[in-house]
Amino acid sequence: xxxxxxxxxxxxxxxxxxxxxxAADGEGFAIDPTQVRxxxxxxxxxxxxxxxxxxxxxxxxVRRLKTLCLRSALYGANVAATAYTTTGVRFIRTTDITEDxxxxxxxxxxxxxxxxxxxxxxxxxxxxxxxxVGRAFLYDSGEHGPCAYAGYLVRFVPxxxxxxxxxxxxxxxxAFADFLQVTAISSTIENVNGEKYANAAWLLPPLPEQQxxxxxxxxxxxxxxxxxxxxxxxxxxxEEKRQALITHAVTKGLDPDAExxxxxxxxxxxxxxxxxxRAFTRCAIEQAxxxxxxxxxxxxxxxxxxxxxxxxxxxxYEASREFxxxxxxxxxxxxxxxxxxxxxxxxxAPLGYAALVDREDIALAQRVIRFRMDPSLxxxxxxxxxxxxxxxxxxxxxxxxxxxxxxxKASKLPQLKILCPPVxxxxxxxxxxxxxxxxxDKILERANRQIALFKExxxxxxSAAVTGKIDVRGEEAA
Numbered sequence: 001x002x003x004x005x006x007x008x009x010x011x012x013x014x015x016x017x018x019x020x021x022x023a024a025d026g027e028g029f030a031i032d033p034t035q036v037r038x039x040x041x042x043x044x045x046x047x048x049x050x051x052x053x054x055x056x057x058x059x060x061x062v063r064r065l066k067t068l069c070l071r072s073a074l075y076g077a078n079v080a081a082t083a084y085t086t087t088g089v090r091f092i093r094t095t096d097i098t099e100d101x102x103x104x105x106x107x108x109x110x111x112x113x114x115x116x117x118x119x120x121x122x123x124x125x126x127x128x129x130x131x132x133v134g135r136a137f138l139y140d141s142g143e144h145g146p147c148a149y150a151g152y153l154v155r156f157v158p159x160x161x162x163x164x165x166x167x168x169x170x171x172x173x174x175a176f177a178d179f180l181q182v183t184a185i186s187s188t189i190e191n192v193n194g195e196k197y198a199n200a201a202w203l204l205p206p207l208p209e210q211q212x213x214x215x216x217x218x219x220x221x222x223x224x225x226x227x228x229x230x231x232x233x234x235x236x237x238x239e240e241k242r243q244a245l246i247t248h249a250v251t252k253g254l255d256p257d258a259e260x261x262x263x264x265x266x267x268x269x270x271x272x273x274x275x276x277x278r279a280f281t282r283c284a285i286e287q288a289x290x291x292x293x294x295x296x297x298x299x300x301x302x303x304x305x306x307x308x309x310x311x312x313x314x315x316x317y318e319a320s321r322e323f324x325x326x327x328x329x330x331x332x333x334x335x336x337x338x339x340x341x342x343x344x345x346x347x348x349a350p351l352g353y354a355a356l357v358d359r360e361d362i363a364l365a366q367r368v369i370r371f372r373m374d375p376s377l378x379x380x381x382x383x384x385x386x387x388x389x390x391x392x393x394x395x396x397x398x399x400x401x402x403x404x405x406x407x408x409k410a411s412k413l414p415q416l417k418i419l420c421p422p423v424x425x426x427x428x429x430x431x432x433x434x435x436x437x438x439x440x441d442k443i444l445e446r447a448n449r450q451i452a453l454f455k456e457x458x459x460x461x462x463s464a465a466v467t468g469k470i471d472v473r474g475e476e477a478a
Contacts, residue, residue: 043058070158089147101136101138127197166213250386278417298324343370381430
């Protein structure tokens with residue numbers, strides 16, 4: 001068959017190109033990400049008859065998932081949160097599974113007698129049917145210990161001639177993502193029940209070939225993950241350096257020879273003598289706490305910024321997408337409407353995250369307090385950097401309460417202190433921060449882009465190998 005783009009159905013162009021990687025980035029890989037088009041192909045292909053699978057190796061079978069399993073589409077246990085304990089059997093929920101299919105380190109436990117019919121066995125595959133639809137997990141009894149699974153997960157027990165890891169890896173392919181998209185569109189609701197998963201088209205190579213594909217991907221993904229981890233560590237170091245620069249600037253100023261005085265705040269120490277130490281809330285000309293009844297959510301309307309959306313320095317509009325009705329907007333925001341530059345501060349889950357309002361067509365949820373600082377005292381960005389600095393965060397921690405989730409009461413906010421240099425000096429400090437952080441920000445952006453490319457390549461490699469777009473049978477361990 002011709003080696004053209006038609007043979008690469010099921011793979012997006014972005015996943016084929018490997019763009020943005022240097023030759024050095026690809027060193028050590030059995031298949032070079034910079035030479036994606038040179039991937040070895042199978043000698044002969046056939047039409048799978050399934051739109052999102054495209055052509056598959058001629059000798060591979062196209063089967064429904066349930067025919068690959070001894071037991072199929074088994075729903076998990078419904079256990080109330082009040083029954084959770086700190087010992088017993090680990091109770092796996094959708095939220096306990098990471099995007100890559102790993103189990104998070106922390107979780108909940110339940111008494112074994114509550115879930116004795118839902119205990120997992122080695123090789124079981126779980127797939128989420130609601131929430132984060134399609135998220136999958138491969139259970140290993142030796143690695144994970146005794147576990148049961150919750151109701152929003154669906155369990156599949158592969159047959160003896162099917163490698164559980166191969167079934168799991170198929171859930172990481174673009175073909176599976178396409179299946180989820182088509183299914184979601186047809187169902188108009190954001191869940192995929194066990195029956196739909198059970199009847200989904202799956203690929204089945206001969207067992208030795210499954211073993212070769214799994215072994216190949218185990219080797220290659222370890223290398224990719226190592227590169228991603230290296231980039232993440234680099235970003236952490238860069239962020240630490242950037243934060244140290246900002247912290248020093250907002251606590252010590254620009255003049256190393258300036259006369260200093262004791263700030264009177266344990267976590268600050270000495271500060272320039274001409275700086276003031278003020279009560280944080282007394283520097284605000286407006287303060288609004290949106291605690292109260294949870295507003296009714298709608299499918300569209302005014303974007304509701306919750307504590308989940310507020311990060312350390314910005315509002316992430318993708319972290320949680322909730323809306324309230326335009327009709328209810330003024331009632332929900334009766335304590336005051338946001339204005340560009342207002343400071344948003346989270347009081348719980350998470351505690352102490354802050355961002356500046358960057359658009360005014362938003363509503364604000366509980367656990368978020370809005371401050372409009374006195375412009376004669378503060379530049380908004382200086383306040384943001386100060387609130388996120390260790391000296392202010394430590395004050396919040398000291399005033400917080402809670403055994404499992406830390407939070408700060410509104411009555412404690414007046415005890416928080418903030419450093420207040422002259423506005424003209426704040427402007428100079430901000431200009432220096434912008435200048436010094438311009439290059440790190442560019443480097444940070446590049447590192448994040450490289451991580452995205454490595455993840456894209458990882459997905460492309462898994463998709464290509466598991467759906468037969470490339471032949472890895474002859475690829476030996478390096």
